[in-house]
Amino acid sequence: QVQLVESGGGVVQPGTSLTLSCAASGFTFTSFGMHWVRQAAGKGLEWVAVIWYDGSYKFYADSVRGRFSISRDNSKNTVYLQMNSLRAEDTAVYYCAKEVSSSSFGDSWGEGTPVTVSS
């Protein structure tokens, strides 16, 4: 069965960096785009970024563009989210999710990894 496992979350200070990982298994990783979605405590879902199946295209939410970078290692079945210049408002649970098609995603999700940005 499909499994997505996020890791790398933690407590960091504003202005610092953190890299999240999402290890995938149970499907042909090289055939699907991967997304990151976050959710602050008590708030709604916020889409963060997507990377195409081959890494050729990447798109970002306005709130993170220029600070966050999504990448993937298809040899390791892993997608990453490098987060730089972190702000308090980046505090959230970060989920990775698998693409369904080029126009939809989320038939599988990880359990999420929490990120807290605080001084």
Next chain:
Amino acid sequence: QSALTQPASVSGSPGQSITISCTATSSDLGGYDSVSWYQQYPGKAPKLLIYDVNNRPSGVSNRFSGSKSGNTASLTISGLRTEDEADYYCASYSTTGIVVFDGGTKVTVL
């Protein structure tokens, strides 16, 4: 500011049908044919209920259905059950490649 708007809350009694609307307010959402709906329980990851307006993933109950008219997509839950009490989100891809979520709708089963 989200380019998708939906009601903050919707309620219904067991057995009833309820409909959650999701209206696109931005032309960046193009043909708006890439609408998905998600269900989320507190502290849990979201679950995909509907994709591409009206397609149900395998394993999702047929009590959940999606439709679209103009710039408004809708999720209908038929035969409402207590376990349907959750938060529901719609999302859509934009013409620029990004994805937009709405603010979510809390469904209460009376």
